[in-house]
Amino acid sequence: MSALDGLEVRRTTTAQQLADGLSERIMAGAFGPGDRLRESAIAAELGVARNTVREAVRILELTGLVRYEVNRGAVVIAPTPEKVEALYTARERLETAAVARTPRPEQLAAITKAFDQLVDAAATGDKNRIVDRDLAFHQAIVALLDSSRLDEFFAGLTQELRFYLTVLSKSETPEDVVAEHEAILDAIRLGDRDRAVAEVRAHVGVSVERLKALLAARP
CATH class of the missing domain: 1.10.10.10 (Winged helix-like DNA-binding domain superfamily/Winged helix DNA-binding domain)
Known part of the structure; x- marks a missing residue:
């Protein structure tokens, strides 16, 4: 038995x-x-x-x-500028550390596949699907750190990130989303780590500013 x-x-x-x-x-x-x-x-x-x-x-x-x-x-939760800053700072630290590394071929393939799926989602205009693929793209980036614990940590952030990305989806077009992620992917593909770090910082920074503007506009 x-x-x-x-x-x-x-x-x-x-x-x-x-x-x-x-x-x-x-x-x-x-x-x-x-x-x-x-x-x-x-x-x-x-x-x-x-x-x-x-x-x-x-x-x-x-x-x-x-x-x-x-x-x-x-x-x-009622979003505040402080909560937005804290969450997106954690995200930026993880992702900039990740893109500062040289990806292995299979890692680059995973990021490219995630981007292609984001493009497909953007073509549908389905905001929930776009948010899902957006998060999957960034999860693939974090995977460059080769740490299952950091993968789990980022996965733990995704539910709250999903909330904020859903809020952001009301103020940005699918084309904007694709363009910002394509800039990150292009830098990674070219092996330009400094540019990749700068693109991630710019992407996160734009998201934070948009969120703050939305919060400020709330009644």
Whole structure:
């Protein structure tokens, strides 16, 4: 008899499925910054246990999309210039360190493939798909660091980055997105590491400034 007899492996829990669904609603704007996620109301409407909702909300808290406030409970994050700066500084540090390295052929191929998929997504005009491919391109860049721990760290940032990229998608065209990423890829292909670092910094800097402008325009 094996010590693993009777153990069932499930692909995802109900709480994770719920967290994914709530995340999609937040990205789509169904829940705005500062909105409360009322656990009892969500549980009643969806017919799930309140403990399941609480676990889902905790998952969202770990991704940075939700935070707990005293006397209010779980609320959708309200972006601030400080939060934007902190997140994008972490992203810039990782990616500039990555493009300062010379990619192996298979790494360059992975980045090129990710860019081609971004171009395909841009052609559809589907903002969610564009954001997905955008993140995949940058994940491929971070992979140049040859560190599974850093890969995991960046993957952990992607949920919060997805939130901000979704916000940005309302103010930039698919053509803008492709052009900025193509400049980074061209520098990497040419082996011009200084230019690649500069392009990443410029790309991140433009994103931060656009986000700050959007935040400043909020009522």
